[in-house]
Amino acid sequence: MPEPESSSAHILVIEDEAKLARFLETGLTYEGYRVSVVGDGTAGLAAARTQNPDLVLLDWMLPEISGLEVCRQLRLTGNRVPVVLMTASDEVAARAAGLEAGADDYVVKPFSLQELLARIRIYLQHPKGSPHGQLVFMDLTLDPVTREVRRGERQVELTAKEYELLRYLMEHPRQVLTRQQILEHVWGHDFAGDSNIIEVYIRYLRLKIEAPGEKRLIQTVRGVGYVLRD
Numbered sequence: 001m002p003e004p005e006s007s008s009a010h011i012l013v014i015e016d017e018a019k020l021a022r023f024l025e026t027g028l029t030y031e032g033y034r035v036s037v038v039g040d041g042t043a044g045l046a047a048a049r050t051q052n053p054d055l056v057l058l059d060w061m062l063p064e065i066s067g068l069e070v071c072r073q074l075r076l077t078g079n080r081v082p083v084v085l086m087t088a089s090d091e092v093a094a095r096a097a098g099l100e101a102g103a104d105d106y107v108v109k110p111f112s113l114q115e116l117l118a119r120i121r122i123y124l125q126h127p128k129g130s131p132h133g134q135l136v137f138m139d140l141t142l143d144p145v146t147r148e149v150r151r152g153e154r155q156v157e158l159t160a161k162e163y164e165l166l167r168y169l170m171e172h173p174r175q176v177l178t179r180q181q182i183l184e185h186v187w188g189h190d191f192a193g194d195s196n197i198i199e200v201y202i203r204y205l206r207l208k209i210e211a212p213g214e215k216r217l218i219q220t221v222r223g224v225g226y227v228l229r230d
């Protein structure tokens with residue numbers, strides 16, 4: 001089912017200009033979104049990774065590290081959250097640089113709240129990891145259309161459940177997923193069996209995607225769950 005214009009979608013605003021940040025926070029909150037605001041690139045990158053927002057509204061010129069670099073870093077680690085860049089320049093070169101860094105779209109300052117809302121809605125209608133995009137983490141890729149999984153050049157054959165488990169992990173890179181979350185997402189709410197099944201499948205998955213000599217990607221967080229991390 002496509003996501004409705006969810007009134008509870010979470011938007012992370014990374015903007016150092018206090019007045020604009022406040023304007024965005026007020027306007028977006030009024031529209032029913034949950035909004036969090038951070039004022040520099042380093043904090044913004046951290047927030048994008050830990051808060052798992054549905055969309056990031058990212059200023060280009062930021063203290064610490066630039067918006068472009070924040071975006072690049074997110075994509076490098078496989079984070080596919082929709083990113084809308086806010087820039088003061090509408091030059092073609094700037095547009096190209098933004099898209100190359102992995103931004104989905106951008107708005108040119110000064111923009112109207114209406115214009116911004118229209119763009120935000122486009123991206124919130126498509127859930128993360130939309131079926132057209134490959135999921136990428138380090139040298140691991142998963143294509144949701146062909147269901148093809150590769151570690152580097154090596155093709156990996158997975159069973160249906162292993163595939164669902166890996167896909168769930170890859171949709172939430174660097175985010176610790178609890179055993180309960182994994183169980184509900186991959187096996188469904190009504191799963192009545194033994195939750196040790198997760199360990200069993202993680203072991204299968206590791207055997208297939210972490211061949212001898214390859215870096216470990218699936219890390220165990222003892223007593224909690226699992227995380228995809230290099």
Ligand code: CA
Pocket residue numbers: 015016017059060061062
């Ligand atoms: Ca700025």
